[in-house]
Structure formats: structure tokens, C-alpha cells
Amino acid sequence: MTRKNPKRKRTKALSSSSVESRDAKPHEHGTSLEEFRHFRERLNAEILGEGNLVINRFFALDTRTYEAGALDVRTKELLGLVASLVLRCDDCVTYHLTRCAEERVSRAEIFESLSIGLIVGGSIVIPHLRRAVDRWSELERLAR
Amino acid sequence: MTRKNPKRKRTKALSSSSVESRDAKPHEHGTSLEEFRHFRERLNAEILGEGNLVINRFFALDTRTYEAGALDVRTKELLGLVASLVLRCDDCVTYHLTRCAEERVSRAEIFESLSIGLIVGGSIVIPHLRRAVDRWSELERLAR
Amino acid sequence: MTRKNPKRKRTKALSSSSVESRDAKPHEHGTSLEEFRHFRERLNAEILGEGNLVINRFFALDTRTYEAGALDVRTKELLGLVASLVLRCDDCVTYHLTRCAEERVSRAEIFESLSIGLIVGGSIVIPHLRRAVDRWSELERLAR
Amino acid sequence: MTRKNPKRKRTKALSSSSVESRDAKPHEHGTSLEEFRHFRERLNAEILGEGNLVINRFFALDTRTYEAGALDVRTKELLGLVASLVLRCDDCVTYHLTRCAEERVSRAEIFESLSIGLIVGGSIVIPHLRRAVDRWSELERLAR
Amino acid sequence: MTRKNPKRKRTKALSSSSVESRDAKPHEHGTSLEEFRHFRERLNAEILGEGNLVINRFFALDTRTYEAGALDVRTKELLGLVASLVLRCDDCVTYHLTRCAEERVSRAEIFESLSIGLIVGGSIVIPHLRRAVDRWSELERLAR
Amino acid sequence: MTRKNPKRKRTKALSSSSVESRDAKPHEHGTSLEEFRHFRERLNAEILGEGNLVINRFFALDTRTYEAGALDVRTKELLGLVASLVLRCDDCVTYHLTRCAEERVSRAEIFESLSIGLIVGGSIVIPHLRRAVDRWSELERLAR
Numbered sequence A, B, C, D, E, F: 001m002t003r004k005n006p007k008r009k010r011t012k013a014l015s016s017s018s019v020e021s022r023d024a025k026p027h028e029h030g031t032s033l034e035e036f037r038h039f040r041e042r043l044n045a046e047i048l049g050e051g052n053l054v055i056n057r058f059f060a061l062d063t064r065t066y067e068a069g070a071l072d073v074r075t076k077e078l079l080g081l082v083a084s085l086v087l088r089c090d091d092c093v094t095y096h097l098t099r100c101a102e103e104r105v106s107r108a109e110i111f112e113s114l115s116i117g118l119i120v121g122g123s124i125v126i127p128h129l130r131r132a133v134d135r136w137s138e139l140e141r142l143a144r
Helices: A016-024 A033-049 A053-065 A073-086 A090-102 A107-121 A123-143 B016-024 B033-049 B053-065 B073-086 B090-102 B107-121 B123-143 C016-024 C033-049 C053-065 C073-086 C090-102 C107-121 C123-143 D016-024 D033-049 D053-065 D073-086 D090-102 D107-121 D123-143 E016-024 E033-049 E053-065 E073-086 E090-102 E107-121 E123-143 F016-024 F033-049 F053-065 F073-086 F090-102 F107-121 F123-143
Strands: none
Touching (some): A033 A123, A033 D123, A053 D107, A053 D123, A053 E107, A053 F053, A073 A090, A073 A107, A073 A123, A073 E073, A073 E107, A090 A107, A090 A123, A107 A123, A107 C123, A107 E073, A123 B033, A123 B053, A123 B090, A123 C107, B033 B053, B033 B090, B033 B123, B053 C107, B053 E053, B073 B090, B073 B107, B073 C073, B073 C107, B090 B107, B107 B123, B107 C053, B107 C073, B107 F123, B123 D090, B123 F107, C033 C123, C033 F123, C053 F107, C073 C090, C073 C107, C073 C123, C090 C123, C090 F123, C107 E053, C123 E033, D033 D090, D033 D123, D053 F107, D073 D107, D073 D123, D073 F073, D073 F107, D090 D107, D107 E123, D107 F053, D107 F073, E033 E053, E073 E090, E073 E107, E073 E123, E090 E123, E107 E123, E107 F053, E123 F053, E123 F090, F033 F053, F033 F090, F073 F090, F073 F107, F073 F123, F090 F123, F107 F123
16 A cells, blocks of 8 residues: 555556546546545655654555565455455555556456455445446556 | 335435525535435446446345345335444445435434444444434435 | 343243253353353443443443334344444344344344345354354244 | 534634635645534534434533543543544544644654554555544644 | 355365364364354354345355456455455454365465455454464364 | 563562462453463464564564654553454453553553543444453452
């Protein structure tokens, strides 16, 4: 959740022209991806700048957690995604969906992961599932 | 949470004229009821259209859950309402409040149900209680 | 959750002879109903005896919550049961099941209530559903 | 969470001139502090006006909980803050941050409290940590 | 969580001789694996025998969720494991660890999955992490 | 939650003679304090011995979190206690109660902290409150 500058494999997704195509179908359920990123980066900078040792080390450790090891990065991001979905954190889901898009996870893989979160977490997860699917479609449009 | 077209017993509540009266007292705590419904229907369609068997069956099963059986529909909707409140899901609360309005549950019954959610779930529930009461009053205005 | 001495309509259920029949089929999933009650009563006494105003008033308020009003006692106990199930608190489920047995709620009504908790809360609820069903069967044996 | 009129030690913080300085750096993550307060006060009045005994007593009891006793008010507000953070309730966090500002808790004390919430609650807490820090900075600007 | 008879690839793990080696190092944190399985199977039979349509369909759907699709079975079981860990359900963790053992997931893969659950869920997860590691070591001893 | 060897200021509390007095009033609600400690230390050793970098750093960071800074150790332990109570983790509550006893927190301070957890978390917290009070009384007996 805390990486400030992950290598972006799909920079095209973030170009201004694709942002326009996003605007063509306005986002309805709250913060846009661009607003989310801007707020996240601004506050991460403010938090890390405070110099609280525990918080700063936790942010660094959080980044390490998703690096390749016995499991590859894609699997780890899917684990982070499903954990975020059952704990019902939209911002965390958005973050991991963004990373999954960068790792070229397929739409079918995303839906199967979300289906596990839905069955484990129940109907209370459905509003978050809707926002996750909306985000994923937004990311697909940006990547075109 | 997933029914696409529940029989509406109180169609008057959804007429354009009552929507105007709602606008006279603007909704302060986020998405309006109309925006919530639109987003929900659009995303339900997108999700179900994907054809993921597990998700689609879960959505169908969710609908079956609240049908009359040993318990009547009103009691089941109140059970769904209180479960949604203690799990602190505003969208789920909104959905069950809408269904309760359609089933002509009284304001006193709603408040007693909410009071159980408050006592079981504690003060952390209060912000969701506020939004639930605001939604209920909105539904009452729409039904007039 | 805190009532110390609810009027018991089915005192036969708590007679020593029925306790024997329970012992014939030993309880597998942890504390027996008798141990639960003993621990609960002993600790409630210790807690209330401490004289902490906030805690004591909360315990009193908790009792008031389930008294008849716009909704009857049975409906309120079912609301407490489902709230407890989705929040996955075995002791709270046991308490409300005991009250439901006293209020002569039927097995079918219990199962429909539990099914709502299962759908709202997801598969994570299943272990608690198992223990709830085991408790209910225990209460039925005690009531024979 | 429910006090309607806590003694405000720092009334300057709420003066119209400081509200202007807030507007100079617009709030990005949702409801402004002023909107939050307005909605909270309007709905508290509507809820308490309903006359539901359980809800009204709970609101009164909630206020009593944070009064000085064996622990002082500042410590109690920090306990409320961390409990709200690990339960991931932004509105509750905002409320306790406001009270902490009134009690002249320092920025370092706030960050250490938040760090405990982060370690106990994990990375799922991070989006709420960001909003908490953003709120605290907003409160500091208002108090200048 | 609900499969009654998954194909067991490692039947040796469940032979009586390996059960003896388990008993040589007694299990300290509650129910043994054998007790867990027995209780689970007995109650699943009682629940499914009740014939509640919603519950029975949910149990069937839960089984379908972890079948191979765009993602393979091992990845899906790891997703179920991490979801169970962050939601802090020991029985669910035990179930998915058992399935992971059957699918020959390595100890390093289990630890990396658990580490994601720990970082996402925070220190509140640690007691469940301990029990998960104890279970996994028990499963390894049974498989020797 | 993870410190292996906190400086013990009240070693008398752990002497064998006081353990006897504990046994005179047997513990009813599960694992005894001694069993809890033994299991915790054995598993912490197994987990840390595995050498997973993320887990080991998190355990180290968890220890740092409760060291004195802008807030003193006692306040931080109370923050950890209330966070653990509202998240309903008995083992975490036991750990922080043990540390509070070592830091000579008074019974009244413990009860006020628990009362905040009760009000924030609601009646679902009550079973954990009972076990917390039982643990605290056990710790007081051990310290005599």
C-alpha cells in the first residue's frame, strides 16, 4: 500500500490521452484514480516526512512484502487484493488492482480472485466488489 | 443486496415529483439514493455480464435468502439491516432500508432495529447510524 | 448479553435430569453450556461489583435493548442472534440461542436466521454456524 | 462520539478567519471538517429527538465514558482515537482528533498513537492513517 | 471450507502410524486436527441434512469457488488461506492449510503467504499466525 | 505482542508459590497464563527461526512500538490493550494486561480503559471483557 514509485511497465496507461478517454465515461463512485494517487502521494510524503520511526519502517516493510520470493509478484499482489477485499478497504483494493494491471494480470484472473473474496466475505463485500470491478474497467480503459 | 428488480409496492416513492421534493433538502452525506441505485444497477449488470459462475450464483442465492419462509419478508429484511449495520456497510444499510420502506416497516420498528445494532456494535456504529437515519428520512420524504 | 436472571419459561430444560441426557452425547467444540453459564455469571458478578459506572450502565442498557416495544421479544432476539453471528462471537450466539429457546423460536426459524448471517458474512462464518447449530441441538435435547 | 457541546478551549480554531485559511488549501479526501460537524449535529438532533430510550441513553453514556477519572481526559481521548483507527472509522477518528486538539495533545503524541494503531491493525489501516494525518494538519491550521 | 470429501493425494498423512507420531508432540493450542475434522464432518452432515436451501447451496458454491479456472488450485487455496488469516478464523486457516498440504505447497510459500496476511492485518494477526504455523508443522509431521 | 523477554519488574508475580495460589482457584475460560506463555514462546521461536525477513522485521518493529517516546510506556500499553479489546483478540489482551501489571497500572485504570473498549466496540466485546477481567484478577493474585 505504500510504495511511492513502483516501476511502471505500462506507462501508456498513464498518458494524458488515455486520461481523456477515461473522462469520457465519468467515474461515479467517488474519488477518481488520479485524485486517489495525488492524495496518496501527498499524504505519504507528509507522513514519512514526520520521521516517526515505527511508521516509516512499517511503510518500508510493506513494500518489501510484495517482492518476488518463493511466490512470484503476481501471486503476491493477488493475495494482497483478496485480503484487501475481505477487509473491505476500497483504497487498498484500488492500489492492488493498479499493481495487478502493471503485472498484466488478466480480467478472468481478477474476477476469480474477487469471487474468492466474495465467497469468504459474503454479501457485505458486494459494494466493494462493485467498486473494484469499476476500478478494473477504468484501468483497462487507461491501458488501451 | 443483489436483486435487480424487486417488486415495488410504493412506486409513488420513486416518481419524479417526489425526487424534486428530495432535492429541496439536499443530501449531505455522500451519494444520493438515485446515484446509489444507478451505480448499483450499472455495476451489477457489468458483473453479471462477465459470466463468472461463482459470482453469478452468489448473487442469485443472495436474492433467495430474503424470500418468505418460516420467517416473513419483513423480519428477514430487518435481520439483513441489523447485520449490515453492525458490519458497518452504508450501501448494504441503504439497500435494506429501501426494502423495509417497500415492505412498509414503521419508523419505530426501524429505530428499534437500529438500536440493537448500536448496542451490539458500539459507538463505532454511530456514524453509520446517522447515515441510516438520514437515508430513512429521505425514503419517508420520497414516499409522501 | 448481560441479563443475569431472565425469566425462564422452560425450567425443565435446566433440570439436572436433562443435563444428564446432554452428557450422554458429549459436547465437542469447547465449553459446555453449563460451564459457559457459570463463567458468565461469576464474571458478570465480578465486573458489576467493581462499580465502574460506564460498564454497569452499559450492562443495564444492554438488557433494556431486547425488551418488547414496536418489535416483539422474539424478533429482537433473532436480530441479536444474526448480529452476533456475522460478528462471529460464539458466546454471544450461545446467549441469544438460549434466549430464543426460552421464547420457543422454532428450529426452522433459527436456520433461516442463521442462513441470513451466512450469506451476509460469507464462508468465514461457517465455523461459527457449526457451533451455533451444535448449541441449538444441545438446547433442544435439554428441553425434551 | 456523541457529545453535542464539548467545552471548546480553542474557540479561535473555529473562527471564520481560520476557516478561510483552511479553504486556501482545499481538503481532498471527502467531507470538510465543517460539513462533518454540520451533518453530525443535524443528525444527532434528529436521532435524539426520536426519543428511542436505548439510543438516547447510549449517546449519554458515550459522553460519560471520556470524562476524567482514574485516567485523565487526554489519555481517554487517545484511547478513543486508537480504538477508532484500528476499527477504521474515519468519522470517529475525526471526532477524537478534534477533541485531542482541544486538549492540546501534541503532534508527536498523535503520531505515536497512530503508529500503535498502524502496527496493531496493519497496512489495511494506512488509508485511514492518511486521512487522520490530513485531518490533524487541518486542525493545526485552524488553530493557528 | 465445506467440502466433505476432497480427493486426498497424501493419504499416508492420515494413516494411524503418523497420528501416533503427532501424539508424541502433543498439540497445545486447542483442538487437535483429528478433533477438528470429526466435529466439522459431524456438523456439516447435521447442517446439510436440515435441508435449508440457502445454506446447502452456499456450501456447494463454496466448494466450486476453489476449483481450477483461470487461476490454478494452489493459488486459489493460498488466496483462501490469506483471506482466512486476515479475518482471523483459525478453523478456516486450518482447513486451507490442510488443502495446501494436499496440493504440496512448500513451507516457504506458506510463510510468504502468512507474511502478507501479517502485514495487511497487523499484530492482531500474530496469535493466529502462531496457531497457523503450529498447524502447518503438525501437517508436515503427519505427511512424513 | 512479540517481545520475548521484557524486563520483569515484578518477578515475584511469577514465582512458583504464587502459581500455587492461582491453582487454588482454577482458571475456567481456556488456556492458563502459564500455558499461554509457553505456547507463545515456543511458537515465536519457531516462527523467528524460519528466517522470513518480513515476519522477523515485523516482530522487531512490534517491540519498538511500545517503547517510551512522546508517550510513556504505560500509556502505550493501555493503547495496545484497548486496540486489542475492540478487535476482540483474547491473546493480545492477555499480553497487554501482563505488561500493564509489570508497569504497575492500577485496577481502576484497567477498568476505565476496558470501559472505553466496551463503549466503542459494543456488547460484542462483553465476552472478551469477561476474560480480560478474569485475567487481570489472575495477574493480581500472582503478584501478591
